[in-house]
Each structure stands twice: as C-alpha cells, then as structure tokens.
Amino acid sequence: MRAVIGTLLSPLQVIAEAPYLLGDEVGEVIATRDSLQGRNAALERRVLELSQVSQQFLALKQENERLRELLGSQARISADVLIAELLGVVPTVNTHQVIIDKGAQAGVAVGQAVIDAEGLFGQIVEVDQYTSRVLQITDVSHAVPVQVNRNGLRSIAGGTGRRDQLELENVPVTADIREGDLLESSGLGGRFPVGYPVGHVSSLIIDATSPYAIVTVRPAAQLDRSRHVLIVFAADEAAAESSVKSSEVQ
C-alpha cells in the first residue's frame, strides 16, 4: 500500500528536492578551472593513499581467511554495494528518514544496510518502485548492535532524535570504554554487516547513583550532509535468508 502510493508520489518528491538537485548540477557546470584542478589533485592524492591501504588490506584479508580456515570458522562474506543518491528527506522534525533514488527496480530490499563514505548510515525500511526510504541510525526508533573496536565490548547504540548523537544502552559503569573509542557494527542481530564504523564515543558520564554509565556517541556517517550513499547487498542467499529470519525475531 505504502509502496504504491510512494511510487505515485515520487514526482512530487523530485519537484520538492529540485533546488538541491539543480544546485548540484549547476555547481558541476560552473565550477572554475582552478577549483576543478585542485579537487582533481586532492582526489588523486586520496586514491594513492587508499590504494596503498587497500594493498595491505588484501594481504591482511587473505591472511585472515587462512587463519580462519585454520580455526575452522567460516570466512566472512564480502558484500556488494550499490550507489544511490539522496532524493529527499522526511521533513518532520522527529522522524529521521531519507529517500534515495534506487528502488525495487534496482533490487533493493527492506532491511538492507546503508552506509556512506564515513560509516553506517541507516537501513532500508520501505521500497517503492523507483525510490526507497532509509531509516537513519539517529532516529529514536532505531538501534544498532555495536562493539568497541579496541576490545570487542558489545553494546547497543540507540538513536536519540538528534542528528549528531547516539546513546549506548545499559553500559555498566565498570565497562572498559573510554572517550574516543571507535564503535563498529557487531553484526549481531543479523541486520547489519559486521565491521562498519558507527561512531566515536564523545562523552562518558558516570553517575555515582546509577549502575549504568551514560555514553554518548558521535555518528561516523555524515548523516546531515551525505548526498551519496551505498546500499550493502549480502553476497549470497544464505546471508540474506539469515538476515530475514533475524528481522522476524526483531
């Protein structure tokens, strides 16, 4: 029902988003030669840096797979991604949802994780024919299982309704967690793939009267700026199936 109406209304979405889409286009067209050259140089530097890192990454990945084989555990599944562009945001104050320009036509399905260049962005909650809706990780109704990158401590990062803040739920005051710790998705729950950065611990308040620490997290993803996001496809059927099962549990 929602999908049908959403498909019918997608032209309105495009019209409402037109100023921003046009702004991007115009910016591309009238950029000066200097700024283009500067950007090109910066991008080339970045490619060099990243290719150097990815060379190491390949070697490490193979080593990791060998070690996992030795241990007899399953190799991690690598995932395909699909690039999508932002087509609108849900404008109500307390709903953090955005609309992207890939839908059922491109094979998008409910429950797929969405990331941007910096980290975990959200998940697909509704698929129309040509567009779909992404629930951002900062929405109050959203929570993502995370682990501390430094020591594997597991927790759940819940949205707070503010675009720059997540909160860890039920962290005991004795837990080994510090300001600046990187949190990544733990893959528990089966909805999100493991190992994508979620955010950094920005403050840690320990109240003597409470058994739990108040841990706030600054999301890694540029939730209010990214116009391009990646939809993560689970690589094989088994993974997709298991995520469907766990979504039923959730």
Added chain:
Amino acid sequence: MNPSHGGWLILLTIALAMVLAIFHVPESWPQWLGWLRPAWLAMVVFYWVMELPHRLGLISAWVIGLLLDVLYADPLGLNGFLLAAITYVVWRFYERLRMYSIVQQCIVVFLLVLVTESLRIVVQDVAWSRGWSWGVILPALMSMLTWPFVYLVLQRARLQVRVE
C-alpha cells in the same frame, strides 16, 4: 473532484501544497527550523471546503491525508483522519466561517492546526515513543500567520478560473 468546472485548480493547489509540505531547508541547518513549517495542506483543504463544500468532501480529504502519511512516514491513516476531522468541522460551519473577518479565520486556523498537530504528536508518541514537545505550537502559529496570504492567493485563483 471532477476535473471539469475548474476541478483541476483544486488538484493543482493540493499538489503544490504537498510539494511545499515536503520541501526542506538544507539539512545542516538547525533541526528545530522544521517546526516552523505551516500546515500547508490543512490550509488548502480548509479553504476549498469553506468555499466549495460540495466539491471537497470527507472521502477526498481522507485520501489526500493518506498520501501525506506516505510522504511523512506517519502511521497510515493518521493524516487522513486529521484532514477529515478538519473537513468535518469546516463543512459543519462553512457559512459562518465565510462571514468571518480574516482575523477571525486566522484564529480558527490556529486552533484547528494546534489540535491536529497535538493529536499527531500524541499518536507518534504512542506508536514510537517519540516524546512530546512544546514545538507543536509553532506550526499552528506559522499557519495562522500565513493564512491571509494563502487565502488571498487561492481566492484570486478561484475567481480567475471560476471554479464552482
């Protein structure tokens, strides 16, 4: 809503109101600015029901609200119910409302939007525990302030096209 007799103008204004309803400022701007959005669709429905109660009824208002539910990702039927409620009130009192001065109409718009926005936030709180905020008074205030312009524009368009 028959497209003949200028019904297309009704459809067009409703489509425009929907575009305005989902138009947004750049996301890097402060979030509370979102509260300043007037209830465009409620005002447009209010106008058409008041001026032409035989053209826009409860069912059409409910359908328009259903579309808005999808745009706003609200529980399906919420906006349908709210718009139908506004339609009912206006339809019940349209003769009186037409006689009101613009200031009195502003006050009616303020009250209607305040009540519907409060209902919306209560439903959202029940459905997703979103919490309650004094911000709900802002859309009502903004609607009240924009109503004279909306009224003028729609009135001129209606008389020009002779929607009956």
